[in-house]
Amino acid sequence: MxxxxxxxxxxxxxxxxxxxxxxxxxxxxxxxxxxxxxxxxxxxxxxxxxxxxxxxxxxxxxxxxxxxxxxxxxxxxxxxxxxxxxxxxxxxxxxxxxxxxxxxxxxxxxHEPADDATPLPPAAADAAILQRALASLPASTRSVLWLYHAEGYTHEEIGVLMQRTTSFSKSQLARGTRRLRVLLEPDARPVEATSHA
Structure with a gap:
C-alpha cells in the first residue's frame, strides 16, 4: 500500500x-x-x-x-x-x-451497459449518475472541471495547460457547473426503466 x-x-x-x-x-x-x-x-x-x-x-x-x-x-x-x-x-x-x-x-x-435492470446501491447509483453527467459535457468543459475541482489547479494553470486564457478556464468552469446542476436535478434525469418480473 x-x-x-x-x-x-x-x-x-x-x-x-x-x-x-x-x-x-x-x-x-x-x-x-x-x-x-x-x-x-x-x-x-x-x-x-x-x-x-x-x-x-x-x-x-x-x-x-x-x-x-x-x-x-x-x-x-x-x-x-x-x-x-x-x-x-x-x-x-x-x-x-x-x-x-x-x-x-x-x-x-x-456508463455501464443498460441491459442489467438490477438497481445499483445508492452511492454507486449517485456515482453512475455523476459519471454520465460528466460524460455528456464537452471535453474541454469536463477537463476544466476535473483539473480545477479534483486536481486543484488554478484557472491560470489550467489556461496554460490547455493553451487558452485564464478567462476561458473560468467560463468553462461556470458553464460546466451550471450544466451539471441541471443534469443532476432529480426532475431533469430520465426515469430508469424498472423490471416487472
Whole structure:
C-alpha cells in the first residue's frame, strides 16, 4: 500500500527518496511499485479528460514510459507526485487535442451497459449518475472541471495547460457547473426503466 496522500489530489502520494533512487538505478520492482501506486490516479485523470477508456489506457502507458525515460531529469525541487501528475496532464491534453482534430470526436459512453435492470446501491447509483453527467459535457468543459475541482489547479494553470486564457478556464468552469446542476436535478434525469418480473 502506498503512503497516505498529504493533499487533496489523488496523485498526492509521498514516494520515499530511497524508492526513487532504486527507480533511477533501473530496478524493475521499484518502478512496478511506483506504477501500481499511480496507476489509478493517472487512469482516472485521463478518463475524465479524454472521455474514453482506451484513450485513458494509452495515456497511462505513455505517462509511465515518460516517467521511466525521464526519471533522471526529476531534480526533487517539488514532490515527485506533482512532477508525475504534470506528465499525465500533458499526455491527456495532448491526446485530447489530437482527438479533437479527428472528425469522429470522442466516445462519450462511460456508463455501464443498460441491459442489467438490477438497481445499483445508492452511492454507486449517485456515482453512475455523476459519471454520465460528466460524460455528456464537452471535453474541454469536463477537463476544466476535473483539473480545477479534483486536481486543484488554478484557472491560470489550467489556461496554460490547455493553451487558452485564464478567462476561458473560468467560463468553462461556470458553464460546466451550471450544466451539471441541471443534469443532476432529480426532475431533469430520465426515469430508469424498472423490471416487472
Amino acid at each position: 502506498p503512503p497516505e496522500p498529504p493533499a487533496s489530489s489523488s496523485f498526492a502520494i509521498a514516494v520515499p527518496a530511497a524508492l526513487l533512487a532504486r527507480v533511477r538505478a533501473g530496478e524493475r520492482a521499484a518502478f512496478e511499485q511506483v506504477y501500481r501506486w499511480f496507476e489509478r490516479p493517472v487512469f482516472t485523470l485521463a478518463l475524465r479528460i479524454c472521455g474514453d477508456r482506451e484513450e485513458a489506457a494509452e495515456v497511462l502507458q505513455d505517462t509511465m514510459l515518460k516517467v521511466m525515460d525521464r526519471i533522471d531529469g526529476f531534480r526533487g525541487d517539488s514532490p515527485f507526485w506533482g512532477w508525475l501528475r504534470q506528465i499525465a496532464v500533458n499526455e491527456a491534453l495532448m491526446r485530447l487535442r489530437r482527438t479533437r482534430q479527428q472528425p469522429d470526436g470522442l466516445d462519450m459512453e462511460l
